[in-house]
């Protein structure tokens with residue numbers, strides 16, 4: 014299966030994405046967009062984002078990156094992966110049309126060469142004390158891609174702390190990026206042929222034996 018690979022991220026005016034392993038804002042409408050967009054698909058996240066969320070996301074196949082191979086026992090819904098190559102191989106084998114990189118900063122950077130689209134929520138705010146950023150290099154790169162605005166929201170007390178707009182950026186070399194992902198996945202599987210048998214199927218219902226699932 015040759016899915017698209019999209020990084021989905023919310024940034025402030027300077028690229029800030031996090032503060033003390035949390036989002037620096039409360040924007041419910043963007044959370045709803047995130048949930049709608051990723052539901053039923055595969056999500057890739059770093060271990061710190063997994064900690065921040067408090068577990069895996071319901072209704073999605075979760076791939077959690079860590080160097081710790083025994084961090085938690087993998088289930089069909091929430092799979093521990095130990096490298097970018099393994100993540101690409103596992104994601105490639107899931108029967109769904111799209112895979113999303115959902116953060117955080119280190120994970121966006123690692124997958125940047127392979128991503129063929131960014132969905133970026135641009136928050137009209139300067140987050141104080143931010144300590145996690147979407148790199149300047151990534152922001153400069155997608156700025157050159159084909160851009161379109163998906164939605165624009167005003168601030169709304171009790172709902173959306175700040176105004177924001179959601180942009181899509183599509184890579185001009187998406188086909189090459191897909192081929193590169195496939196080549197890396199195949200190299201990984203050639204070295205570890207048993208891995209293909211361990212790949213999760215597309216999520217139908219959430220496996221309740223998995224970890225806590227956060228509500229977005």
Ligand SMILES: NC(=O)c1ccc[n+]([C@@H]2O[C@H](COP(=O)([O-])OP(=O)(O)OC[C@H]3O[C@@H](n4cnc5c(N)ncnc54)[C@H](OP(=O)(O)O)[C@@H]3O)[C@@H](O)[C@H]2O)c1
Nearest residue numbers: 023030031034035059060061062079080116117118119120
């Ligand atoms: N605004 C947004 O859209 C958004 C979205 C998501 C997250 N965030 C924010 O981003 C921040 C977290 O970002 P972060 O950069 O600190 O952490 P992260 O990317 O979430 O997680 C980093 C961890 O992932 C694992 N990892 C990454 N690459 C790996 C590789 N190639 N092989 C094996 N393991 C790998 C490592 O885990 P181990 O240490 O276990 O080895 C690493 O420490 C938080 O503030 C969070 O709230 C913001």
